[in-house]
Amino acid sequence: MELAFPPFPSLLPKSHHLQPQPPSRSRPGRLQEPVMALAQAPPPWLALSLDEARSVHVPHHARPVQETRARPHASAARREPRFVSETKLITFHSSAGRLGAARKVFDGMGHRDLLAWSAMIGAYATRGIFDEVLALAVSMIREGVLPDRFLITRILQACAYAEDQRLGSVLHSMAIRRGFMGRVKDVPVGNSVLVMYVKCGELGRARAVFDKMRRRDLGTWNSMIFGCCRSCEWDEARRLLDDMRREGTEPGVVTWNTLISSYARSGDLDVAVDLLGQMEECGVEPDVVTWTSLVSGFVHSDRGDEALQWFIRMRVAGVEPNGMTIACAISACASLKLLRQGSELHCHAIKIGAVNNVLSGNSLVDMYAKCGEIVAAYRIFNEIPDKDIFSWNSMIAGYAQAGYCGKAYEFFCKMESYGIQRNVITWNTMISGYIRNGDDERAFELFQTMESYGMKKDTASWNILIAGSVHNGYFDRALRIFRQMQSVLIKPDYITILSIIPAFANLVAAWKVREIHACIFHHNLEMDGKIANALINAYSKSGDLAGACAVFDRHSSRNTISWNCIIVAHLLHGSPTKVVDYFFKMKQQGVLPDHATLTAVIKAYGMEGMVSEGREVFLNMDKDYNVTPDLDHYAAMVDLLGRSGRLQEAYALIDEMPLTPNLTLWESLLTSARMHGNVRLALLAATEMSMIEPNDPIIQVVVSNLQDLAGKSFDVPKVTVHGKERMFGGVESCSTEIRNMVYLFSTGDKVASEDVAAELKLMMVQTGLSMLSAGNGALEVEEEKEEVAGLHCEKLAIIAGISNSPPFRSIRIIKTARMCNHCHTFAKLVSEKYGRQILIKDPKYLHKFENGNCSCEDYW
DNA sequence: CTAGGGTTAG
Incomplete structure (x- = not known):
């Protein structure tokens, strides 16, 4: 056999292969001994190559052996190659990237001393394979070999990474017993113990170690500050910042970055920005990490636009972004759906060679997908070499x-x-x-099969079903899933609550809103602005204005949305005076009104008949609040003018406005024309509506009825009218809750018993309402006439409510079509004679009947 | 030997 060992082709510089082997060094006889016959035994030129390879990174603790005794050892290796060279071989293989080979040598060794363990553990540690480090450390200690001050830090690093506090504490006490702690030169050991406790979330123990350390370096302070930030001990972190300066250690980039990134990630962006200023004042230049922390913080807080501004600020400061920065900025574009800026960043990523980087690649896939460029997303995906x-x-x-x-x-x-x-x-x-x-x-x-694939459902899995059901309008299914989730002991979280609240935002769910409200406290969940606002909405839409006010009064960080919620709530409940009050209070507290606020305020002025005040808001909104009037504002103005009978003015406004009118706008005009009995204008509005929605059968019927009313002389485009059966998609119905049960009533339902018929007759007598008179003589075009279809469903519901629910309880009815005049009058009279509050929600208004009046003030 | 920045679902 010429060559007992393969020449390790790619491991050494070429020159070594080409070098003729000195005959004196190849001693096949010895090399074929059993121990060395292990496939990976050292080649004859190993000693030489190791000397050469000193520039290669070798774990620190292994270095003294090589450096101090390289020469004598090298010659010893030739005489006694077994023991010494095996450890060296491990180091050699490892530094050349052949971890498996190194491990084979290590496993084949008979006796393993500290150096061998150090070499092997170090090999895994430098590659971040911490599970293996821990496993080896345990076997080492079991075999009675104890780590020295160098090795112990590496194992502690692995403990920190794997959050293995048990082994970590063992090593901590070992370090104390072996005298590695407390002396000046032991700062590294102390640091790694400290970090271990920090990463395990044991801030108290970390603090104890920190306090005992006689000497601390910058890393010590940084680690401790990091620990405090992790546990949200912000005051303590700031105190440490002061302490370190007092003790003569100036905070470095990492110190500042630790604080800035922690504050940024926790959403305290103002503080983070403030710290950036302090950092610059101290003469420490912000680096990529600083800027990236800020960009990512803003992305995380859903403030993508500001994230991009910080990205630009970074470029102005002359700091080059890296893959991570780009990834964050692209992610900002993704959430803002900014395709153009996203593509620009894509180019930038190409320029700095970060496209093939998984990180920026992934955010590019996300960005293109969110912008609807699914082909581009796939192209990027396809080119990511190591897809994760x-x-x-x-x-x-x-x-x-x-x-x-x-x-x-x-x-x-x-x-x-x-x-x-x-x-x-x-x-x-x-x-x-x-x-x-x-x-x-x-x-x-x-959802049902995932567990059988060994995938445990988490809260998000449930949340998706709940949010999806709510979104698709299946409110009771959402509620069923919510209950089921709790029955299998999955705790609802913030998102669960936020997703389910809208399901209760209707009149039949009043008690459920209270229940979910209590649920937040029961599970100790965060009650933030979003939840508070959702609750205000739900309370108000379920008819509980007092409940809505209670949430609003209690919640501390009110933004524009919160004010809008409470303002809209009062508008819905027919308290326009309160709307205006809140509007002024809001401005007084420095909260800026937005387009929704102004829409509500104009409507409120309209309800109060304060035309000039409303008009003033409308005319000055651009100047005063920097809000350009949109269709909603015009609709509110039409409403305001229409209520006070200024129909021509309302029409002129639509005619002259710079926007294309939409359905709601014409509907507002139709309503005012209807309320004031102006057939001509009503027909005009309805005709416009039918041109926007040519396939809506209800509009067709309205147009047809108006044409009949207007007489044949009026020239209008002829519209085909669909059959009346199709118009209501079956029968109009409504639901109400009586003694915790929800009942459904349909128009034309047979009056089931003699009792009900008698009750109705009695009510009619009591209220003095005749069955046939339609009230104020306004145009009734939006619903079928009662004589044809049978008794309207809300009348049935009112009768059932009055005779079956406990006295003084309010009657709450949700219906799918708008109320007719007769029912409206009926409800008003019943509310007075029977002393009951009646709430009826139709698609456009919430009618609140009390003492013979309705919150809509008979305009709907 | 120790310290800082990261992308996906609801």
């Missing part, structure tokens, strides 16, 4: 969002054969994709 779970999940989400659930499912299925294990998010993404595309069946099927 994020790449696949983003791609699946992209296809699902674009409506290609089949394609998404294809990727969902094939990813595992590409070596990427699906995680919960993959499953959740797929489920949410199906539910968002209306395929509830497949969504539920996946």
